[in-house]
Amino acid sequence: MSVDASQFKNALKLWASGVTVVTAQSEQQGLKGMTATSFSSVSVDPPQVLVCLNQNTDTGTVVLEQKQFAVNILGAEQRDVSNQFAGGSTQEERFANVGWEVGENGAPLLTESLASLECKVVDQVLAGTHWIVIGEVQKVICRSGEPLLYYSGAYRELTQA
Template identity: 60%
Template structure:
C-alpha cells in the first residue's frame, strides 16, 4: 500500500534541490513557462535530461505543439524569478517581468539564469499527475554564479561559496 500523499510531501521537503524554470514557445500559445524542481540528467551520450510537469500545466501544451523546451537553472539571485513563474500570474506577466531572449531552437531563454539547456523531446511518459519529459540537449549556455536551492519549503543558497581551482600534484 502506498504512503499517504501528505507524508510523501513531508518527506520530500527533506530533499534539497535546485530550482529551474521550464520555458517553451509555440505559434498557437506564445511563450509559456513554469517553475520546477523535478529535473535531472539522464545520459551524456546522447546528452539527455528529464523534467517533470503537472499534466494540468499550460506550459505542457506549448511543449506538445513545438516539441522543444528549455530548462533554465536559476541562480541564487533569482528567487523573484522562481516566484514569478510559480503561478498566480499570467504567462504574459511572467515574461514581462523577466529578461529573456529567444534561443536557437525558438524557445525562451532567461537572460540571467545560471545555466540554460535547449532540448528537443525524445520521450514523454505519463506518471500519476505528471508528464516525464526526456529531452535531448541541443544547446547549452552557462553563466557565472551560484545556484538557487529549495529545502523544507524555503529558498536557500550554498553555505560556502566554492572557489573552483584545478588541483595539481607535486
C-alpha cells in the same frame, strides 16, 4: 499499506534541489514558462535531461506539442523569478520583468539564469499527474554565479566550508 499525500510531501521536503524554469513557445499559444524542481540529467552520450511537468499546465501542453523546450537553471539572486513562474500570474506577467531571448529552438531563454539548455523532446511518459519529458540537449549556455536551492519549503543558499 498506502502513503497519504501529506506524508509523501513531508518526505520530499527533505530532498534539496536546484530550481529551474522550463520554457516553451508556440505561434498559437505564445510564451509559456513554469518553475520546476523535478529536473535531472539522464545521459551524457547523448546529452539528455528530464523534467516532470503537470499534465494540466499550459507550459507542458506547449512543450509536448512543439517537441522543443528550454530548461533555465536559476541563480541564487532569482528567487523572485522562481516565484513569478510558480503560478498565480498570467504568462504575460511571468515574462514581463525578466530578461529573455528566443533560443535557436524557439524556446525563451532567461538571460540571467545560471545556465540555459535548449532541448528537443525525445520521449515522454505519463506517470500519475505528470509527464516525464526526456529532452536531448541541443545547445547549452553557461553563466557564472551561485545556484538557487530549495529545501523544506524554503529557498536556501550554499555555504562555504
